[in-house]
Amino acid sequence: MDRPVVQETADTVVPVPLVIAVTGHRDLVAAEIPALQRLAREFLESTRAKCGDTPVVVLTPLAEGAGQLVANEALGLGLQLIVPLPMPRDLYLEGFASDAGRQEFNRLVDHAEVFELPLAAGNIQAAIEQPGPARDKQYAQLGIYLCGHCHLLLAIWNGKQSDQLGGTAQVVHYHHTDFMPGMTSGRSRTRHLISDFESDLVYQIVCSREQPNGEPESGLKPLQSFYLTADTENPRTTESPRAYSLMFRRTCEFNRDMLRYKRQIVRHKSRLLADARNAQLSARALRIAALFRTADFLARHFQVRVDTMLRVTYSLAALMGLAFIVYADVNGFDYMIYAFLTLFAIGFGFYLIATKREWQRKYLDYRSLAEGLRVQFYWLVAGVTSGMTTQFAHDNFLQKQEVELGWIRNAMRVSTIRQGQDSAKHAAGDVKYVIDRWIGDPKRPNDSGQISYFKRHQDQKLLLHRITRTLGYTCLWAGIGVTLVLASFGDWLTEGSRTSLLVLMGVLPLVAAVREAYAHKKADKELIKQYRFMYRLFKNARMQVDAVKTDRERREVLHALGEAALDEHAEWILMHRERPLEHSWL
Secondary structure, three states, X not given: OOOOOOOOOOOOOOOOOEEEEEEEOOOEOHHHHHHHHHHHHHHHHHHHHHHOOOOEEEEOOOOOOHHHHHHHHHHHOOOEEEEEEOOOXXXXXXXXXXXXXXXXXXXXXXXXXXXXXXXXXOOOHHHHHOOOHHHHHHHHHHHHHHHHOOOEEEEEEOOOOOOOOOOHHHHHHHHHHXXXXXXXXXXXXXXXXXXXXXXXXXXXXXXXEOOOOOOOOOOOOOOOEEEEOOOOOOOEEOXXXXXXXXXXXXXXXXXXXXXXXXXXXXXXXXXXXXXXXXXXXXXXXXXXHHHHHHHHHHHHHHHHHHHHHHHHHHHHHHHHHHHHHHHHHOOOOOOXXXXXXXXXXXXXXXXXXXXXXXXXXXXHHHHHHHHHHHHHXXXXXXXXXXXXXXXXXOOOOOOOOOHHHHHHHHXXXXXXXXXXXXXXXXXXXXXXXXXXXXXXXXXXXXOOOHHHHHHHHHHHHHXXXXXXXXXXXXXXXXXXXXXXXXHHHHHHOOHHHHHHHHHHHHHHHHHHHHHHHHHHHOOHHHHHHHHHHHHHHHHHHHHHHHHOOOHHHHHHHHHHHHHHHHHHHHHHHHHHHOOOOOOOOO
């Protein structure tokens, strides 16, 4: 049964899909095809069952053999097909071995979303019109695109290594190492060796090839299936590795929250989305802006819950301290111990609710996703790339942090999966749009750019820090004053006055301590430094883009600015993850 393709608009709230890319041999052995169909169908069914509200999308160029086999099974299960072509359709079909394969391709594309990838770097149209190195480079670019825009690579493959550029073996190798000879630099491979990489998961179905020496690699048997990762200690497993399952579960949770608050999200006034609509930017830019709106709303929603929880619980902590002081220093107020226990129970209940529902984790994760999408949006509009136009542009975001955070990169990765032909719309004039909207102008204090944002928030945090410091000094000197009064005039004071002063002497440092603990939990001092740094960073970037003469140089500045912003936000999320919600403040 065909599944209708959802027509996305800027106002559509669409769940982040789990994308399965397909690579595999074209010359499958006929006797194995029924079993390969069954194994592919079972894999797709089990994956869909685990995903809940998360849609499963199959990304395949519909090549003969493995590509068309999986596409048929996906359509039979009602899954959406997205078909990136490595070259114009007529040239692509020239490489098919049979008319039956071409007819099957033409039938399948009628049920899929199809687009053509641009020419690989260094290629020209005339060079790819005949079989040869240039055309192989287009296939290699396709393989990189598949790996760069999927969560999981399904490989129907005999497991044998090969030097064929863009072949299945090299695509799987690239997925595990982020390196393809002749297409990528060794820098990405070196980075890959020292970091946990969350996008290297392959599900391999072992097959034979209809050619001499086409049997599977030694140690493998036809129709075996397993998960394959770059983990040298345990590369093959029958179940999805825990880290990957956790990432996929985080994506499902994001989608559930998206659907739960769908109406509020649609009404959420996102400046980024509004600007994108008003400027009539490309469909891809609008999709990123729409996903930003969702992540931004959810981050704000859970931030309000976390802030409310902190205010309530720290207030309860202050009241608990007051109850204990009164219980200890005032005769006849023994019932205060029950008030203390009641306040503790209320605070602990708030803590349990917040931790069980993961308010803080969701706030931090969703804010990180939103900030990553902000950079991704402006890079796309300005035409900034990392040198590999078909790959996930900012592939360093959160890579040095916990693997669990990989779901954020995965969500960003698939937000630009549909390339289409809109890249041509990103003309040189869009660089000015990005400079004005993203960086802003320090001469305009009410500007919507990040210069204005960081300046405003720096001032707000400075004010709160001064309040905390002033309160601390006030309580300190007031406490010293109370102590001097008790020491100097205690014998002349009535019992009631002396008791009141004793209570006040205990309450003053309590108030200062609770306020200081609250400020520490909110990381006020650290955020002042961070906002100050980011303000200078964006201000310097504005000076640089105004000083250079060409859009190429401006894009270089924007690229460096985006990387710095992503690095700084990675520090932000780690700083807050080190301050988890705890009940120890009680």
